Amino acid sequence: MRAPVSWIRDYAALPADVAPAQLAARLTGLGLKLEALSTPGADLTGPLVVGRVLARDKEEHRNGKAINWCRVDVGPEHNPPAVESGEDGAAGRGIVCGAHNFDTGDLVVVALPGAVLPGGFTISARKTYGHVSDGMICSAAELGLGDDAAEIIVLTPGEAEPGDDAAALLHIRDHVIEMEINPDRAYALSLRGVARDAALGYRVPFSDPAGLAVQAGDDGSYPVQVTDPDACPLFVTRTVTGFDPTAPTPRWLARRLQLAGMRPISLAVDVTNYVMLELGQPIHGYDRDRLRGAIVVRRAQPGETLRTLDGQDRRLDDEDLLITDDRGPIGLAGVMGGESTEISPATTAVVIEAAAFDPVTTARAARRHKLVSEASRRFERGVDPCLPPVAAQRVADLLVALGGGRTEPGMTVVGSVPPRSPIAISADLPARVTGIDVDVPTTVEALRDVGCAVDDGSAETGDTADTGRDTGGHPAAPAGILKVTPPSWRSDVTDPYDLVEEVARVVGYDRVPSVLPTAPAGRGLTTAQRLRRRVGSGLAGAGFTEVVAYPFVGDADLDALGLPADDPRRTAARVANPLSEREPLLHTTLAPALLKVLARNVGRGFPDSRLFLLARVFRPDAWPPPPAPVLPVDRAPTAAELAALDAAVPHQPYHLAVVVSGHPGTSAAPVGAQAGQWAEAVGAVREVARLLGLQATVAADVAAPWHPGRCASIAIPGTGDEVVVGHAGELHPRVCRSFGLPERTAYAEVDVDRLVAAAPEVRPAPVFSTMPVAKADVALVVDTAVPAGDVEAALRQGAGPLLESIRLFDVYTGEQVPSGRKSLAYALRFRAPDRTLTDDEVAAARQAAVAAAAEQLGATLRD
Amino acid sequence: MSGPNTDYDPVEVTPLHADEVDRRRDEALAAIAAATSLDALKQVRLAHAGDRSPLALANREIGSLPPQARKQAGMRVGQARSEVRSALDRRLAELEAAAEEQMLVDEVVDVTATLGDPPPGSRHPLTTLQERIGDMFVAMGWEIAEGPEVEAEWLNFDALNLGPDHPARSMQDTFFLDPPEAHLLLRTHTSPVQARALLTRPLPVYVLAPGRVFRTDEPDATHSPVFHQVEGLAVDRGITMAHLKGTLDHFARSMFGADVDTRFRPSYFPFTEPSAEVDLRCFVCLARPPAVDSCRTCKGEGWIEWGGCGVVNPRVLIACGVDPEEFTGFAFGMGIDRTLMFRHGIEDVRDMAEGDVRFTRAFGVDV
Numbered sequence A: 001m002r003a004p005v006s007w008i009r010d011y012a013a014l015p016a017d018v019a020p021a022q023l024a025a026r027l028t029g030l031g032l033k034l035e036a037l038s039t040p041g042a043d044l045t046g047p048l049v050v051g052r053v054l055a056r057d058k059e060e061h062r063n064g065k066a067i068n069w070c071r072v073d074v075g076p077e078h079n080p081p082a083v084e085s086g087e088d089g090a091a092g093r094g095i096v097c098g099a100h101n102f103d104t105g106d107l108v109v110v111a112l113p114g115a116v117l118p119g120g121f122t123i124s125a126r127k128t129y130g131h132v133s134d135g136m137i138c139s140a141a142e143l144g145l146g147d148d149a150a151e152i153i154v155l156t157p158g159e160a161e162p163g164d165d166a167a168a169l170l171h172i173r174d175h176v177i178e179m180e181i182n183p184d185r186a187y188a189l190s191l192r193g194v195a196r197d198a199a200l201g202y203r204v205p206f207s208d209p210a211g212l213a214v215q216a217g218d219d220g221s222y223p224v225q226v227t228d229p230d231a232c233p234l235f236v237t238r239t240v241t242g243f244d245p246t247a248p249t250p251r252w253l254a255r256r257l258q259l260a261g262m263r264p265i266s267l268a269v270d271v272t273n274y275v276m277l278e279l280g281q282p283i284h285g286y287d288r289d290r291l292r293g294a295i296v297v298r299r300a301q302p303g304e305t306l307r308t309l310d311g312q313d314r315r316l317d318d319e320d321l322l323i324t325d326d327r328g329p330i331g332l333a334g335v336m337g338g339e340s341t342e343i344s345p346a347t348t349a350v351v352i353e354a355a356a357f358d359p360v361t362t363a364r365a366a367r368r369h370k371l372v373s374e375a376s377r378r379f380e381r382g383v384d385p386c387l388p389p390v391a392a393q394r395v396a397d398l399l400v401a402l403g404g405g406r407t408e409p410g411m412t413v414v415g416s417v418p419p420r421s422p423i424a425i426s427a428d429l430p431a432r433v434t435g436i437d438v439d440v441p442t443t444v445e446a447l448r449d450v451g452c453a454v455d456d457g458s459a460e461t462g463d464t465a466d467t468g469r470d471t472g473g474h475p476a477a478p479a480g481i482l483k484v485t486p487p488s489w490r491s492d493v494t495d496p497y498d499l500v501e502e503v504a505r506v507v508g509y510d511r512v513p514s515v516l517p518t519a520p521a522g523r524g525l526t527t528a529q530r531l532r533r534r535v536g537s538g539l540a541g542a543g544f545t546e547v548v549a550y551p552f553v554g555d556a557d558l559d560a561l562g563l564p565a566d567d568p569r570r571t572a573a574r575v576a577n578p579l580s581e582r583e584p585l586l587h588t589t590l591a592p593a594l595l596k597v598l599a600r601n602v603g604r605g606f607p608d609s610r611l612f613l614l615a616r617v618f619r620p621d622a623w624p625p626p627p628a629p630v631l632p633v634d635r636a637p638t639a640a641e642l643a644a645l646d647a648a649v650p651h652q653p654y655h656l657a658v659v660v661s662g663h664p665g666t667s668a669a670p671v672g673a674q675a676g677q678w679a680e681a682v683g684a685v686r687e688v689a690r691l692l693g694l695q696a697t698v699a700a701d702v703a704a705p706w707h708p709g710r711c712a713s714i715a716i717p718g719t720g721d722e723v724v725v726g727h728a729g730e731l732h733p734r735v736c737r738s739f740g741l742p743e744r745t746a747y748a749e750v751d752v753d754r755l756v757a758a759a760p761e762v763r764p765a766p767v768f769s770t771m772p773v774a775k776a777d778v779a780l781v782v783d784t785a786v787p788a789g790d791v792e793a794a795l796r797q798g799a800g801p802l803l804e805s806i807r808l809f810d811v812y813t814g815e816q817v818p819s820g821r822k823s824l825a826y827a828l829r830f831r832a833p834d835r836t837l838t839d840d841e842v843a844a845a846r847q848a849a850v851a852a853a854a855e856q857l858g859a860t861l862r863d
Numbered sequence B: 001m002s003g004p005n006t007d008y009d010p011v012e013v014t015p016l017h018a019d020e021v022d023r024r025r026d027e028a029l030a031a032i033a034a035a036t037s038l039d040a041l042k043q044v045r046l047a048h049a050g051d052r053s054p055l056a057l058a059n060r061e062i063g064s065l066p067p068q069a070r071k072q073a074g075m076r077v078g079q080a081r082s083e084v085r086s087a088l089d090r091r092l093a094e095l096e097a098a099a100e101e102q103m104l105v106d107e108v109v110d111v112t113a114t115l116g117d118p119p120p121g122s123r124h125p126l127t128t129l130q131e132r133i134g135d136m137f138v139a140m141g142w143e144i145a146e147g148p149e150v151e152a153e154w155l156n157f158d159a160l161n162l163g164p165d166h167p168a169r170s171m172q173d174t175f176f177l178d179p180p181e182a183h184l185l186l187r188t189h190t191s192p193v194q195a196r197a198l199l200t201r202p203l204p205v206y207v208l209a210p211g212r213v214f215r216t217d218e219p220d221a222t223h224s225p226v227f228h229q230v231e232g233l234a235v236d237r238g239i240t241m242a243h244l245k246g247t248l249d250h251f252a253r254s255m256f257g258a259d260v261d262t263r264f265r266p267s268y269f270p271f272t273e274p275s276a277e278v279d280l281r282c283f284v285c286l287a288r289p290p291a292v293d294s295c296r297t298c299k300g301e302g303w304i305e306w307g308g309c310g311v312v313n314p315r316v317l318i319a320c321g322v323d324p325e326e327f328t329g330f331a332f333g334m335g336i337d338r339t340l341m342f343r344h345g346i347e348d349v350r351d352m353a354e355g356d357v358r359f360t361r362a363f364g365v366d367v
């Protein structure tokens, strides 16, 4: 909402010294938030005066351009002193003008030398077309008043005298406060509402522009029938006849529309817009001669269409509320009128519609037709239902005053506005809710200031003159309870807490004290929260960089991962209105998101990356899912209803994904060592498990999107068998190509929720021996296909309880072992709990370990 | 060694002559002094203090002396050997010290050539900022509540007093899941977590709900379809707006410094009444002239729009099974991304969302 300050001042008796910025701040404090403060006309300085054209000589010049050489009387103060000194002896100033829409005797606007026009254009006496042009005759565009640059401004005869200040006459300078109006402050979508709060802010008198006297309704104007009074509780028509369609819009009115952000169009349209801005009541004007039969307000019928004022043909929905006449729809109620009955340059009889429309009906229609208009914006937030008769009267008065003709005597009023019921509120509720030390008299005064009628139980029933309402008919309020009837323009105020907000904003939000509440003793982070943090910190410590990513994917992404058709990761939640039609699904695996982030980093010159993503995936059991219930809101859901809600929401576990590409970036690994990415990925998830107190088991597996020969399942101890929580390994070469990743990029993904659930709540303390350790190495040769994990298990089993730890430290294939075989070298550490081991004991244990590996896996000792 | 000889006359034993002992001693001391390396000294020790060294051999002969001569010879030889041993120890210490000095010189490295840096791991600042805020509230006894990102429409809207015709429920703002009759959506705020907290936790409730939320905004420099919020909810007996202000002031000071506080402006949110927008006093200029006029953080306003807040609307309490006659509450919500942006001077939302490693690495593991 843009409100010119001069317009606000028409209704709010603000002190002269209130600066616009100060006013804007005060309004912001009352809930009308300042968006922008502008000062139109501030870029225009110096003398700008009214002139009368004394003489006009048209001259054709060699360049083909025709100009007018004029003598202009710019008033005694600005005319040259010696008449004789003029070039041709004429009076006034000589000015060259390129426009032709004027004649001798016309009043024009002249910028004199020394003036600066918008855009920094400085006026000076200058030689042009063989004359000295001693000023400039201005167009609207040159003064920043509109688009018209071809024609100069010609004032109405008698509007002013030569020498008058034209800037004031044209209302060029003003201050405009642009505000963001919240949904609960629909009243502020009018100058009436803004000025009311401005007056409230400065505690000065407010004169209500809706306060004009209006006759009682009859059926004497244009006939109206309303078939759906819930959607249209009130419909008022007035008729103006004998109107002069050529009458111009007065300058002040056009300027105000302009400053408020609307384009002047024609007098009749401008007046309806002006009154809408002034009062907040949207008005529609019909050309009476184009109406056929009575106006009927009804819902649309199947197949009906309407061409709206914007020239669009609209197929109507049977929920749309329409204004119709005998020939069909002539307007979409509360949203936009139709073209067929539009006011035209030939209209002399105007039917004025001022009505109240249901906010929800209007909002739905506007949304359905993607047609947000000044009218729908106001109706869907709530317009003062008492306004239609007043607004219709105001429009009629202005049309007659500015365009001639007369207002026909009747006023059709269909429907009525039911009186509002009072809201009972504890007198101390504002203090209890806001914490502001506000007493009951202050509360009552604040509520009356915003227009409420307040019955505080005192003898003289509380009533305020400015609403003209009373609380008659309702029993008097008991002690400590206020009965508060909100004003007609505050349809948003329905609850006691709404009244609390009104009191708070009048008293001032800045009076809310600052008191830190004391929460009961808390339990700290949950186990899951603590462990997820540990995973993130641990991976960062291990050299991985965390990224965030959007969860949107498409079938093409799942195809690129090589997921089979029956893979559960193909069962994805689908977005009805995705940003991209190519990504309508919510990811079931983090792979597409993380691999795309990696590809972006590779593209930006970082092929050597270790990244991780810790985020939720969405794993519905089936899609479409069973519908979630929509429960009532006037009570809490039952346990069963709550369970139904939870059951409808798909499973959304946290997953962890890590990706390893290129060189690790340390000198610890030789440059060019590209074979170890898969091992890094496996190591990363083993490390994550370890951080959570879990020993992960790694086994060969085949799964998408991994290389079938380089994929490991990651399992953790479960209640019975081990539970596979994810996979790690080298990506399938096709996946690397599809996502544009370096060769041999490795990837791992695990279900963090499962890891967290399995993590021990309490970790047992270790029992360890202080006896000396005995070390023994063993190198075994096995078939290439035998997993090192199996060899290790066999060694462990064979070595028995004296074995303390075992570590693989070398894997060799080559000339020194037979082809098809590999050598695995292990470092074994032995220790007894109670004694120093003898050489014989160690040798025996080592021997037993080797024997077990030999027996189970055909391992032989390497020579 | 010979046994004691008691039955024959004293004889001359040459090695035990005083002159001979002194000579051997002096030879040893000279050799020790001449040893310039630990290896050389080892040889000297063998030659002059080993089992077969002249003094050791001389010592063996003492037994062959008559008893009356043994004492004197023993003293003489013992003293000589002792002198040699101490000289050896002294020289050993000297040579070891010199060797270590030399080693320290020899082992000099170029400490600026640190090829072995550990790889630069880091955590995303949106994560660490959420944790930091969480820690602050946990320190006050609050708990951190979580909820699903795909949420039931009822919890995201209806329960929060956003009725079926509320404009925010339009497809223009909300990602609905398909089909719409499933009444599921991507949560548009973390407020459904508050509703869940009220529905499932015993009162009083003091919870913080940080998390990811979704709106149908095309990504550009200032918009992202996915962003992060932190919302707080306190429902207790006697809660007022003053407690809201106190909590936000504390939050602001903990995050931005002791001189920072907040101010309220009336606003509108369906789930709170009264509602306020909360501005943060600019932590750079503190809204004080003349610094405020040229401040780039707050663009000369002195205040930074921080978030929304208010007193929990009794209608929300009712839908969540809380008696509004007995309990009142407050709620607030801030954008984490926004907070990170103005706290760290980040210009483009996409820097945070695209996963460029340079962005994350700059923060290390903290904000």
Ligand SMILES: [Zn+2]
Binding pocket: B282, B283, B284, B285, B286, B287, B292, B295, B296, B297, B298, B299, B300, B301, B302, B303
């Ligand atoms: Zn600042």
